[in-house]
Amino acid sequence: MRAFAEIDIAALKANLATIKARAGASRVMAVVKADAYGHGLLPCARAAQEAGAQWLGVALLEEALTLRSAGIKSRVLAWLCPPGSDFDEALRQDIDISISSHELLIEVIDSGKRVGVRPRVHLEIDTGLSRGGVLGSLDLLVEELKIAQDNKMIEVVGAWSHFARADEPGEAMNQEQVERYRSALQTLLNAGLKPPIHHLSNSAALFSIPDGKFEMVRTGIALYGLSPENKNLGSSEDLGLIPVMTLKAKLYLVKELPKGSTVGYGAIGKVDRETVIGVVAMGYGDGIPRNADSSVGIFVGGRRAPIIGRVSMDQFVVDLGADSTVKAGEIVTVFSGGLQGEYTADDWAKACGTINYEIVTRIGPRVPRISINDKPADT
């Protein structure tokens, strides 16, 4: 294989155990949106379930339906279903739907009538992120929810919100959001609504905001073994997490390059001594950011080889060093947990001015995901 991502299922399960221990009495929703942050939706969803995640969380309805088509039966919440979504199919497939507005509520109620199913809804409350969630019309929407529930047209299962700065534990905004959330729950209670599942925390909040847990936590990045924020919350290792994805690629070509050569488009890479370069068969067409610089590269033969020049669509060039004995066709590590000195997703994020979430999530469909350490080997 030209390039592939190894997905360490045992690591994912161990991460879920760490999350569960942190969550205490709260249930765990494994967030598997965006193809499980690039790790592969179905194997990750199944592993998370096997390790004890009671719920699965996705953004899109299509993602929820994919889970159902694969025979996954657990509770699934989809929180980004715009007006006009196929709510009929969502209800037939027993998917919980998040509601942020009157318009969405009406559509879901209409679908429920058509399909003959009582929709299970979660009310999203905007407590300061100013993204999804009801804000000014909370009282009105809560009244409507109460009437609809009394008329058996819906079941209000959850009420939830989302933090803006949970990766900055000292920020006053976190406590403000908890308070706004509590006050919104009081509004529901006053109207006679007590949804059984309140949920507020993401991975960062799980590690940093003890009173944010409520009945359920929604964890994504921690499940994949990455820290939500290395500086403020600590590294994967500090948090007891094991990175799940190892990205590997083959060397297409290895050759000597004379001193003074330039490398790649724009000739921005220069070698000031004779060296051996490796052409890695992977590029921005696979999700390797084009703006990666020489502070990252690959790991092969027990050492790092940094990028020279610009990443192109299908390949990038690394400096293997003049004394390198590495051969074309060898498989190199682009990133991994870093235990042997490999670059990590965090190193790549730093080199590219982004976060580890984006590095793993953007690895594209040309890169097969290979589950490893799945079932104990048959003997």
Ligand SMILES: *Cc1c(COP(=O)(O)O)cnc(C)c1O
């Ligand atoms: C993506 C997402 C999460 C998971 O966030 P992590 O930081 O990856 O734990 C939780 N809740 C919502 C609403 C999300 O969109």
